[in-house]
Amino acid sequence: MIRLAANLSMMFTEYPFMDRFAAAADAGFRGVEYLFPYEYSASDIAEALAANGLEQVLFNLPPGDWDAGERGVACLPGRETEFREGVETALRYAEKLECRQLHMMAGIAPPRTDPARVEMTYLSNLHYAAAQAEARGIKILIEPINPTDMPGYFLRSAGYAHELIQRVQAVTGDNGARNIAIQLDLYHRQMLEGRLAVAIDEYLGESAHIQIAGVPGRHEPDADGEVNWDWVLGTLDRLGYDGWIGCEYRPRGRTDAGIVWANPWLASMESRS
Ligand SMILES: O=C(O)[C@@H](O)C(=O)CO
Numbered sequence: 001m002i003r004l005a006a007n008l009s010m011m012f013t014e015y016p017f018m019d020r021f022a023a024a025a026d027a028g029f030r031g032v033e034y035l036f037p038y039e040y041s042a043s044d045i046a047e048a049l050a051a052n053g054l055e056q057v058l059f060n061l062p063p064g065d066w067d068a069g070e071r072g073v074a075c076l077p078g079r080e081t082e083f084r085e086g087v088e089t090a091l092r093y094a095e096k097l098e099c100r101q102l103h104m105m106a107g108i109a110p111p112r113t114d115p116a117r118v119e120m121t122y123l124s125n126l127h128y129a130a131a132q133a134e135a136r137g138i139k140i141l142i143e144p145i146n147p148t149d150m151p152g153y154f155l156r157s158a159g160y161a162h163e164l165i166q167r168v169q170a171v172t173g174d175n176g177a178r179n180i181a182i183q184l185d186l187y188h189r190q191m192l193e194g195r196l197a198v199a200i201d202e203y204l205g206e207s208a209h210i211q212i213a214g215v216p217g218r219h220e221p222d223a224d225g226e227v228n229w230d231w232v233l234g235t236l237d238r239l240g241y242d243g244w245i246g247c248e249y250r251p252r253g254r255t256d257a258g259i260v261w262a263n264p265w266l267a268s269m270e271s272r273s
C-alpha cells in the first residue's frame, strides 16, 4: 500500500510550523516528515502529532551551521564530537516522537582535504550513529543528493551509498549495522542519473524511505513534468514497498490547491487503514 507522508519543511508553509500538522491531517495525510525539530520542544511536537493522528516518519540529525551553508557534519574531519552530540540529541527527539528513522546528512566534502580521510570520517561516524540507534530500535538513513541542489555534497549516488553501507557492515561483522538503509529520493535520482526503474530495481530492497518531487522545479509530482509518477507509485505498490513515501516538494502555489495529484493515493490509504 502506498503511504504518503507530508514534508512539513516544504508543504503547508502558508502556516507557522506548529500549525502544519493540522493542515497535513486535514488534507488526508497520516504521516509527516521535516528537516529538523530542534527549534521546538519534543513535547509540543508529540502533542501535535497525537492531536492530529499523525505518525512521525522521519527527520534529520542536526546539520551543523545550516545558515552558513553546512549540510551535515558526518564527513567533516575534526567535527566528531559535535557529530556525536547531534546523534544523542536526535535520538532523544526520536524516542519522544516515536520516530523510527533518522536521516544522517553527510555534509559538503571539504575542499583541500584528502578524500580518503573524508571518506574514513564518514564511515566511522556512520558506524557510530548506527550502533547508538540500533540499541533504541531506530534506523539510520543515508540519502544521495544531486549536485545542482547541493553542490559538493559528499553522498552523490545510490551506488556509492550501497558501497558505504556494505563497508560499515563488513567491519561490524555478521549482525552489526543492519539498521542502516538508503533514503531513496527519486527527485534527486532523476536529477542525478535518471533511470528510476533501474534505481527501484537495484535499491528498493535496501531502501527504508522514499521521497518524491516533480522534475524540473521540485514541485508537485504530477503530470506537469518529465516523470510518470503514476507509473512510479503504481510500480512501488505492485512491488509491495511498505515504507513511507515523503512528499518533499515545493508547491507551485497554495499547498492544498496543488494536492489533487495525491488525492487518489490518500483515499486508497484511508480506505485500507
Ligand atoms: O532531499 C532533501 O533535500 C532532504 O531529504 C534532506 O534531508 C536534505 O535537505
Ligand SMILES: [Mg+2]
Residues within 6 Å of the ligand: 143, 185, 211, 248
Ligand atoms: Mg530528500
